Amino acid sequence: MGSAEATLSEIVGAAGAHVPRLLGQVEARLRTLAAGHGPVLAEHAGDTIAAGGKRMRPLLVLLAAGPGAANEPDLIASAAAIELIHSATLVHDDVLDGAHLRRGVPTVWSRGGRDLAVATGDLLFSRAFAEVARIGSLEAVRSLSRATSALAEGELLQRQDAWNPAVPIERYLLRCELKTARLFEAACELGAQVARLSDAQVAELGGFGRALGLAFQLLDDVIDVAGEASLTGKHRGTDLLDGTVTLPLILARERDAGLAAIDMRSIATREQADALCERIAQTGALDEARARALAIVAAAKDTLGGLPLQDGQRRALTLVADSVADRRA
């Protein structure tokens, strides 16, 4: 998180002081929403929201809107809604994955059981829609419901393809798009909508967000194989252990016939997962996967040139793209 925070000061330098001010208000709004629905939600949802990480998605909402966005309350509500959906997804993902820790903090699932986690996720989900309904924009509701449908479809796809290492790259990319890219897209759409950009510009900024999200997920999957627990807060090879087939494995299997012959279900311990990660890295698959992600980021940055953005705004969005490309944890 350290390097992303360092970048945040650069982003603010480009985008303007309204960004940290509004991000602060988004945090306050998230805390209010977590606190307003009884002590159980306040505890579990509050912790989930607090552990949410880099606030990449709210940042995209603010940057897509640009510095002159007339309606700050709508912008804050949009950013909070997107982050609530992200938090809901994390809670439900932890149920699915049986994850005990997220960023070193015990998950709702591990503390309260899956019952509580399912209900907490549902509530965060509902509050997100209530939040965009407050804005009074049906377009925002539509963007959000498209993104949440995609999230669930992506989750279904992932479960369907679990333990199947022969899944085609296209299918993997579709899953990344559904699971991650569409919410990044919605973040940019919402920001652009609040700033009252034209439909075409909303779509173009949405496309930028979508590409960024896709790269983000690809790199996330690279990190799961390459990463160290000290940086990521979780063990290496967790995807391998829960049967999630990602790009590094898909590429490595093309390069190493012996590796391709391994039955994923035989990978049952952290040591076995670690050894398989090492073997994947030796094929060069991580470098190729990272190169693909960086190419997507570069193409996304190119699209910014054609948009009628303010200079600082364009620079800030470019820096966000760079921070996605640079992430190591």
Next chain:
Amino acid sequence: MGSAEATLSEIVGAAGAHVPRLLGQVEARLRTLAAGHGPVLAEHAGDTIAAGGKRMRPLLVLLAAGPGAANEPDLIASAAAIELIHSATLVHDDVLDGAHLRRGVPTVWSRGGRDLAVATGDLLFSRAFAEVARIGSLEAVRSLSRATSALAEGELLQRQDAWNPAVPIERYLLRCELKTARLFEAACELGAQVARLSDAQVAELGGFGRALGLAFQLLDDVIDVAGEASLTGKHRGTDLLDGTVTLPLILARERDAGLAAIDMRSIATREQADALCERIAQTGALDEARARALAIVAAAKDTLGGLPLQDGQRRALTLVADSVADRRA
């Protein structure tokens, strides 16, 4: 389900032939929505929707709107959205309860695992919001998000109060309101909104739905203690086994000190649950709980007199209230 179906013909007789026609279109819309998101959802969500039961909530949407509702597509979308939320709740509830059967059909959870069930529920949830966003009414989005927030809060409350037989009646009633009554309320609100009734009338019809939902849940809880598996498709005392404290137990504990001393966690087998159900019934608690529910239904029917409804519409809503009061399974 037999008696409710018998009543449906009476309701149609009062409300008019548009009701079964529109209900048929709601079914078609639900099938389309289930089919439009890949084979996995089509299978699991389709079965869930198909097993959904009496369509009480869509019926309330149609009846609250009355026969002259100008915009039938909006009415169908509203009814479908409400039923999608109900279906999503069923899928997530089955995850929480570890239920293997619903209405005699294997649950998504039991067939696909809780991963699939959580994601299927999330998708049904998202599609509901997409469906009301299509209508183009922010009021509808707000009604739906209020109801879904309440649903999740109710679920959290239920988990929080699990295994605590000393829970006060007020707390139990609040849980019923959150878990059940608010979605009935939203059903009536949406129908009244599509019919362009005044805000006051929307609220009054919402109140009718809310009371009906509360009674519905009270009677559901009575049936769980009184019922027979042949009628309900599930075993007696399931609430007792999963630690859900309902009105019959709360009332029975006031009447039978020996029963009050029983540790709920000691009830671990169907036979023990059956014996406790019998003991609860012997205190007269079921009769009192049923009487409370019927009083709520009667009061709800009284409120219909003050609303500017068409005669057939008022008669149909009264019959729905009677069908709630009469339900035995």
